[in-house]
Amino acid sequence: MAVVDRAGPIADSWTRLADDQAPAAGATVIVSFARLKNEHNSLFSAAGKVGVEIAGDVKLEELEPFLPRLGLIVVRMNNMRDGRLFSIGRMLRENYKYAADMRAAGDLIPDQMLYLLRCGFTSFEVKDGFPIDSLRRSVAAYTHWYQRIANSATPVTELRHGAAHGGEP
Amino acid sequence: MYIYDKFDHAITSERVAEFSQQVTRRLAGELSEDQFRPLRLMNGLYLQLHAYMLRVAIPYGTLSTKQLRKLADIAKKYDRDYGHFTTRQNLQYNWIKLEQVPEILAELGSVEMHANQTSGNCIRNVTADQFAGVAGDEVEDPRIISEVIRQWSTFHPEFSFLPRKFKFAVTGAAKDRAAIQFHDIGIHIVKNDAGEIGYAVYVGGGMGRTPVVAPLIKPFVARHELLSYLEACLRVYNMHGRRDNIYKARIKILVRDLGPVEYARQVEEMWPLTRASGVDVPAAEVARIQAFFAPPVYETIKEPVAAFEESKKRDKAFANWVKNNVHPHKVPGYGAVTISLKPIGGIPGDASSAQMHQIADLSDKYSLGEVRVTHVQNLVLPNVKQADLFAVWQRLGEIGFAESNIGLITDIIACPGLDYCSLANARSIAIAQRLSEHFADVDRQHDIGSLQIKISGCINACGHHHAGHIGILGVDRAGQELYQLTLGGAGDETASIGTLIGPGFTSDDVVGAIDKVVETYRGLRQNAGETFIEAYRRVGPAPFKEALYGRR
Structure with a gap:
């Protein structure tokens, strides 16, 4: 396993914690959503930073109370064709105003990562040997977009009418 | 006609470059066929029975002559000198080499065309009334909003990996020539009491193995809010549509399972969220697009000529x-x-x-x-x-295209069937050809009047058999091609799904069976003006069953 962002591999300080494993004091840990719901008070007081892993069937309204204190949300899809990931990303960013790191995990290919970035993801968990060159080329494939998506550049529908170009895709 | 600006050109050529490197990575083995598949499909490339098929988008069915000539030249240079116009108003080439596809896409780009999203589990090419802008019964030219939708749906970051394919159709006319209620979303342009233009939105129609006539989900969406409403429709589907079973993955199943009222409620709940993200395009942008579809300058001519x-x-x-x-x-x-x-x-x-x-x-x-x-x-x-x-x-x-048979019995829709398609159970084209020859006589065709035959070579219903006045469905029974008949379907504003009339017929017998159906209709119609579908709706299936299978 490796973690990458739009530019390539990044250091990963997060440790995955099994549900029966106590966090070391001040540690940076990822826990299951079930555990977060049950033990959020002790987790947030013991660990240095808390992240959570969620899946496609998540109810975002249940996650909402914890969002301001979370340092990472990992959204895992086991199948690259399961597009719920994209909706979850946008809703977390645009509607729930979640601002910290958001990581997509699963059987992803480089060609999907530009879309994931545009939906608000900031990092990706990938298999070892992931083609980094393809990732870099892929996220730079387009200069312009048609849609206004909260996390991405000014769309052409607005550039055409004098809006300033701003932001990364 | 819509004309690309520098942004449209940039996006189109960046797409060609992207797909070109994807093909290279596939050929080098970096991408597996499983990983490559959704990418090639979103560029219109299918693997068929004998070769790759490339489906070129013809947005809302409108072409300039420059574009048509380019399609002809591509057919000559890269294919077997012909193309096939489809029920999605697209054009398919049937004999394409994978390594030539980027080159073909670049040629298409040079005339402001592409093959984007003509396949795959994404928003497909938007279809519209073919008489857009020239029909007398039109509230507004449907190509304006179709082009808005084309741009919005192009490489949409959220809706490119949907549970299943997603098709839009738009009509601006009273008479529905675009079969909008057989689409995932059908849009009918309407005017409200205040005289404002807006959209009636139908969701969850479709063909396939579960044909559904789409229910009306929202009678009026204001023009400046359509895209956020559509995003809400799509997001509810993307989050809750089924992914466990490909045959239950279309939005029609979700709408049916939730019920149209509950689906509409969930969309309403989602709508403020999509509206808040600012996806609705500025009025100036709609006006810019609208200007491209301004009527041409016509001469003033007095009728009769x-x-x-x-x-x-x-x-x-x-x-x-x-x-x-x-x-x-x-x-x-x-x-x-x-x-x-x-x-x-x-x-x-x-x-x-x-x-x-x-x-x-x-x-x-x-x-x-x-x-x-x-x-x-x-x-x-x-x-x-x-x-x-x-x-x-x-x-x-x-040039061999003066047949006066539009809307008549030989104006047949047929899917490619077993001659090309790897999903087909039976041939479709051969049946269409034999029916056409059987009913060739012009006077007899005119006497029979309005009658649509639609043929699908398998249950996926690409030949729209459910919506045919007479539908023909090819099935495979123990290695034999059999053809089942459905009667009473319609794809217009009186949309209905045809009823299976009885056991299937062999390839040898199916033309004779259709002839019996036609003669039964001619025998029972009240007058020469009563069309087949009107007569069928009046008398029901019984007389046709009896003619085909005898008294039971």
Whole structure:
């Protein structure tokens, strides 16, 4: 396993914690959503930073109370064709105003990562040997977009009418 | 016609470059076929029975003659010198080499065309009324909002990996020529009591193994809020549509399982969220697009046009063609010509490179340089002066496309079937050809009147058999091709799904069975003006069952 962002591999300080494993004091840990719901008070007081892993069937309204204190949300899809990931990303960013790191995990290919970035993801968990060159080329494939998506550049529908170009895709 | 600006050009050429490197990575083995598949599908590339098929998008069925000539040239250079116009108003090439696809896409880009999202589990090419802008019964030209939707849906970051494919159709007219209620989302342009233009939104229609006529989900969405409403519709589907079973993955199943009322409620709940993200395009942008579809400059012509009326009197064959193939135009002295791509014994929807060039020439000379594709797999010259109709008809005769059968029994829709498609159970084209030959007699066709036969070679229903007045479904029974008949379907504003009439017929017997259905109708119609579908709706299936299978 490796973690990458739009530019390539990044250091990963997060440790995955099994549900029966106590966090070391001040540690940076990822826990299951079930555990977060049950033990959020002790987790947030013991660990240095808390992240959570969620899946496609998540109810975002249940996650909402914890969002301001979370340092990472990992959204895992086991199948690259399961597009719920994209909706979850946008809703977390645009509607729930979640601002910290958001990581997509699963059987992803480089060609999907530009879309994931545009939906608000900031990092990706990938298999070892992931083609980094393809990732870099892929996220730079387009200069312009048609849609206004909260996390991405000014769309052409607005550039055409004098809006300033701003932001990364 | 919409004309690309520098942004459209940039996006299109960046797409070609992206796909080009994806093909390279596939050929080098970096991408597995499983990983490559959704990428190639979103670029219109299918792996068929014998070769790759490339499906080129013809947004809302509108082509310039320059584009049509390019399609012809590509057919000649990269394929077997012909193309196939489809029920999605697209064009398919059937014999394409993978390594040549980036080059073909670049050629398409040079005339402002592409193959984006003509396949895959994403928002597909938007279809619309082929008489857009020229029909008298229109509230607004449907191509305006179709182009807005085309741009919004292009490489949409959230909706490119949906549970299943997603098809839009738009009509601005009272008479539905776009079969909107058989689409995932059908949009009917309407005016409210205040005289404002907006959209009635139907969701969850479709063909396939579970045919559904889409229910009305929202009677009026204001123009400046349509995209956020559509995003809400799509997001509810993307989050809750089924991914466990490909046959239950279309939005029609979600809407059916939730019920239209509950689905509509969830969309309403989602709508403020999508509205808040600012996806609705500025009014100035809609106005910019609208300007491209401003009506052309027409001549002022007084009807009746003497030469035209005389030609009809003099030549019965011409009069028949005008009656069937020329649609009234909103401007006096003009007509909209439907060119039948259904010559007797031909392959529905096929046109050779030479024929495409000839039609482009005709359009430049007589129809202000525009051509349309219909979902019934014919072409349209939308702006022909009545005084020129005789010359157009003669020229079409020379290229083999003057059959006066639009809307008649030989104007058949057929999917590619077992001749091309890896999903098919049975041949479709061969049945269409034999039916066409059997009913070739023009006088008999006119006597039978309006009758749509639609043929699908498998349950996926690409030939729209559910919506045929007579539908034919090819099935495989222990290695034998059998054809089941459905009666009473319709794809217009009275949309209905055909009823399976009984056990299937062999390939040898199916033409005779259709003949029996037709003769039964002729025997029981109340008068020559009662069409097949009207008669069927009056009497029901019983007399047809009896004619086909005897008394039980």
